Amino acid sequence: MHYPVVNKNGKIIASAVTNLDLHDISRAAKTYGVRAFYVVTPLADQKELVEKIVAHWLEGTGGTYNPKRKEALKLIVIKNTLAEVIDDIRENTGDAPKTIVTSANQNSRNISFKRFREMLQDGASYLLILGTGWGLSESFIAEADYVLDPVSGNTGYNHLSVRSAAAVMLDRLLGKKD
Amino acid sequence: MHYPVVNKNGKIIASAVTNLDLHDISRAAKTYGVRAFYVVTPLADQKELVEKIVAHWLEGTGGTYNPKRKEALKLIVIKNTLAEVIDDIRENTGDAPKTIVTSANQNSRNISFKRFREMLQDGASYLLILGTGWGLSESFIAEADYVLDPVSGNTGYNHLSVRSAAAVMLDRLLGKKD
Numbered sequence: 001m002h003y004p005v006v007n008k009n010g011k012i013i014a015s016a017v018t019n020l021d022l023h024d025i026s027r028a029a030k031t032y033g034v035r036a037f038y039v040v041t042p043l044a045d046q047k048e049l050v051e052k053i054v055a056h057w058l059e060g061t062g063g064t065y066n067p068k069r070k071e072a073l074k075l076i077v078i079k080n081t082l083a084e085v086i087d088d089i090r091e092n093t094g095d096a097p098k099t100i101v102t103s104a105n106q107n108s109r110n111i112s113f114k115r116f117r118e119m120l121q122d123g124a125s126y127l128l129i130l131g132t133g134w135g136l137s138e139s140f141i142a143e144a145d146y147v148l149d150p151v152s153g154n155t156g157y158n159h160l161s162v163r164s165a166a167a168v169m170l171d172r173l174l175g176k177k178d
Numbered sequence: 179m180h181y182p183v184v185n186k187n188g189k190i191i192a193s194a195v196t197n198l199d200l201h202d203i204s205r206a207a208k209t210y211g212v213r214a215f216y217v218v219t220p221l222a223d224q225k226e227l228v229e230k231i232v233a234h235w236l237e238g239t240g241g242t243y244n245p246k247r248k249e250a251l252k253l254i255v256i257k258n259t260l261a262e263v264i265d266d267i268r269e270n271t272g273d274a275p276k277t278i279v280t281s282a283n284q285n286s287r288n289i290s291f292k293r294f295r296e297m298l299q300d301g302a303s304y305l306l307i308l309g310t311g312w313g314l315s316e317s318f319i320a321e322a323d324y325v326l327d328p329v330s331g332n333t334g335y336n337h338l339s340v341r342s343a344a345a346v347m348l349d350r351l352l353g354k355k356d
Binding site: 008024027028030031033065066068069071072151152154158159160161163167168170174175 | 250349
């Protein structure tokens with residue numbers, strides 16, 4: 001989600017799309033069997049940028065150079081809003097997904113990774129939502145069905161990139177347990 | 179490691195440094211309590227580039243803008259070769275570290291994440307080595323003390339970025355178990 005997210009000062013903004021977010025998160029999604037990777041931004045120029053990058057890898061020289069990358073970037077679907085994402089999933093699966101948001105902050109509604117991992121076995125569709133910038137807005141978080149525990153390491157420092165956080169979350173939720 | 183790694187055709191090359199590798203991997207290292215993040219390249223222009231980026235965040239406007247980023251990028255140490263990295267660790271800890279390489283391919287010497295997680299409790303220093311490009315060269319892998327299992331998801335697709343792979347590995351090795 002590139003909107004509604006907050007900036008450094010807590011103000012609601014639309015953040016810019018980062019090229020490597022598209023690559024890294026689609027590769028992680030493909031690795032862990034995620035069905036679609038929605039990139040949400042209401043900004044026309046940002047949507048165009050995403051389309052251009054994806055087209056380079058799907059139809060342009062990128063796909064010939066690196067076919068594996070093509071398989072991953074195929075998962076990308078661009079939408080204006082969360083409502084459009086939910087409509088798209090409803091059209092494809094017959095049902096609206098349950099939404100689960102992620103935040104680097106503790107929230108009284110948090111559920112653990114273990115609990116969400118179990119929920120994923122129930123056959124329903126789940127939409128895992130990550131914010132860019134300084135994170136999803138509070139009112140957006142309040143409207144989600146679930147809030148996932150923050151990814152915490154073993155220190156007080158808790159500032160992973162959205163790319164790293166997405167990969168760690170998918171591994172905890174869908175990766176093979178050793 | 180940016181050398182010796184292989185390119186798409188299996189030829190040994192020195193790969194280019196990627197700005198976001200520095201940011202993402204240092205943030206993950208800081209999150210999981212890693213002591214140092216060595217960036218290894220023998221190329222003078224690439225070393226200069228890394229120095230410039232790190233200086234921007236440590237001494238320049240970057241550090242004022244985002245002090246949390248500064249804490250992470252402080253972990254970066256630039257070296258020409260693995261031998262120099264090992265010398266640096268020996269100087270700092272009194273002992274040479276045990277080396278453990280990662281590869282997306284299966285290797286007969288592989289150890290599991292669980293096993294390495296246990297080894298990390300023994301008080302010794304370990305140097306976890308990740309390759310860029312299409313991965314570390316075979317002879318480089320053969321010289322390491324240990325080879326870690328590939329990060330596999332739950333599909334046959336196995337093409338995470340080095341940034342994502344580093345984050346997932348640190349989480350599996352040092353993250354809180356739920």
